[in-house]
């Protein structure tokens with residue numbers, strides 16, 4: 310039944326089928342029947358933008374690795390510097406289901422000087438709204454799943470989605486570092502799963518190119534994005550980016566294995582498009598970006614097709630690379 314649905318195109322898209330430039334959308338997503346939200350395989354998400362605290366699938370290995378990495382993290386760098394300014398900020402970027410959350414958990418358990426802020430997916434899946442018909446009536450609460458709405462009707466919901474995703478990322482990036490990072494004598498790092506920059510230069514741009522965001526919406530998005538990023542200035546700047554790479558087919562395999570209900574209609578072509586966006590932005594540097602610091606930002610590229618979820622040797626290699634990268638920022 311689900312398989313049948315997966316090949317039915319969006320009614321919304323069909324409506325636009327005769328308009329050049331909009332027909333391409335149908336190749337990237339298929340309609341899926343509304344499914345009750347569930348989060349198989351999820352971990353302690355940052356509901357209130359608090360950091361991930363759950364151990365990885367192999368907590369024993371991680372725990373011993375954590376001690377090793379932390380002892381290496383300790384350096385004699387002046388602890389008299391302003392704590393907040395010393396905390397480095399790095400985002401993890403990469404295609405859908407490439408393993409960012411899995412990698413984030415690995416980092417979180419590897420060193421207590423690294424604090425990971427998860428992407429607030431559950432917020433996007435549970436948007437509460439209140440409506441009151443009359444002053445003396447109790448308000449009616451409804452919950453909507455914007456992630457699902459965006460995948461089911463991208464032309465209708467992509468702009469709304471990008472406003473909300475960007476706002477929630479901004480909020481995450483503005484969170485002050487936790488006290489233990491401020492007092493750390495090592496190399497404290499706040500790590501974000503994606504950023505306000507990938508919101509614009511990967512997803513929003515992609516949705517615009519697919520015709521899911523129209524040129525007016527794109528102009529409006531870019532205007533407020535530039536304004537906000539400039540207004541918040543160094544508060545939302547990053548010192549580095551970790552870019553996880555893998556072939557889109559590998560991401561598709563992991564996406565299917567994860568079985569997040571909203572993503573049932575995502576097609577390989579969509580992941581291929583996102584892969585190209587990442588490569589243009591972070592490797593070829595051909596994406597037109599608008600913030601000086603972002604143009605110079607150091608990028609650590611890691612091959613995420615390796616089974617870093619379960620192989621302690623691969624995990625160790627990754628941690629070593631990440632540590633050197635952080636130290637050099």
Ligand SMILES: Nc1ncnc2c1ncn2[C@@H]1O[C@H](COP(=O)(O)OP(=O)(O)OP(=O)(O)O)[C@@H](O)[C@H]1O
Pocket residue numbers: 350403404405406407408409410411412428563564566567613614615616617618619
């Ligand atoms: N290195 C790996 N080897 C094998 N499986 C992996 C690896 N990394 C992640 N996975 C599996 O792939 C799926 C997706 O991983 P994960 O949720 O970490 O991706 P993500 O990049 O955070 O996704 P999203 O883009 O949706 O935020 C999960 O089922 C996870 O268990």
Ligand SMILES: Nc1nc(=O)c2ncn([C@H]3C[C@H](O)[C@@H](CO)O3)c2[nH]1
Pocket residue numbers: 405428430456459470471474507508512513516572
């Ligand atoms: N359209 C769109 N814009 C975004 O900024 C964005 N960020 C994440 N996602 C989708 C990918 C995963 O399905 C899921 C979790 O990452 O949410 C996005 N989709």
